[in-house]
Amino acid sequence: MKKNIAEERQDRVKELTRFAEENKIPVKNMILLNTALTHTSYVNEHKNQVHHDNERLEFLGDAVLDLVVGEYLFMRFPSWPEGDLTRAKASVVCLQSCAECASRFHIGEHMRLGKGEEKSGGRTRETILGDAFEAVIGAIYLDNDYEVVSRFILGHMKKFLDIVDEGTYDHDYKSDLQELVQKDGCSHVEYKVARSEGPDHDKTIWMDVYINGKCMGHGTGKNKKSAAQKAAKEAMATLQHK
Structure with missing residues (x-):
């Protein structure tokens, strides 16, 4: 038996209440969420209707x-100039x-999408998820205060803020390494996850970089990109001191 509009709304409120509680999303006003x-x-x-x-x-x-x-x-970085802060x-x-933050608590599963967007894979589309995460932040801000939304953001962004702390967010050591090995006549650079x-x-993540089959650098980070950058940086130091 098909549910009426009132029943569908009640079910939606229950779904969103569970979703907010399970993922510790501090929204009390389910209309906002x-x-x-x-x-x-x-x-x-x-x-x-909407x-x-x-x-x-x-x-x-x-x-x-x-x-x-x-x-x-x-x-966090009182000595950094404006340019460094902007890039970070x-x-x-x-x-x-x-x-990525949206994916962690499965926002896509709770999105209301049009039929066409649903069929084309909208629940996993990066733009839809990223926009929804920002919209949730907006809802949290309106429903609480700055301190609450700040804790939420910094908690979910910790992984990316840690990369800034590691100092590998800005410089592309992988590109530098590729240019260096090409100058030396080497051609094959490969990155492999050693373990996680x-x-x-x-x-x-622990990452190794191989040049022509030989391991030349190791890197550790909170994601593959950060670990690979550190591995490339170490490999460059190894090659330049040979």
């Missing part, structure tokens, strides 16, 4: 995210990091 998880394609297909998508909340959340991360970096912030506040430990939200 529901809007944060409503894609414009859903509104276009339900104009008589009037608000998540784009305004995404706009607000983007501004709050920018402020929180900017403030953290400003306080850009490495943290980006679509990829927002989408820890849960997905706090994983440590």
Whole structure:
């Protein structure tokens, strides 16, 4: 038997309440959270029932995210000039990091999408997930205060902030290594994960880099990109001191 609109709304509130509780999302107003998880394609297909998508909340959340991360970096690195702070912030506040954060608590499974967007894989699309994460931030900010949303953001962005602390967020050692080995007539550079430990939200990766089949560097980081950069940096030092 098909449910009426009132029953569907009650089920949605129950779903979102569980979702918020299980993932420690500090939103009390389920209308705000529901809007944060409503894609414009859903509104276009339900104009008589739904009037608000998540784009305004995404706009607000983007501004709050920018402020929180900017403030953290400003306080964390008091000697850095504006240019370094800007590059560091850009490495943290980006679509990829927002989408990864959204994936950790399965935002895609709770999005309201239009049928076409659903069929085309919208629940796992990076842009939709990243935008939804920012919209959730906007909802948390409106429903709480700055301190609450700041703790939420810094907790979920810890992995990316740690990369800034490691100092490998800005310089591309992999490209430098590739250029160096090409000058020496070498052609094959390969990165391999030696091992990984820890849960997905706090994983440590060990990476080795091989040049023409010989291991020339090791790196450890919170993700593959960071570990590979460190491995490339060590390999460059090894080659330059040969």
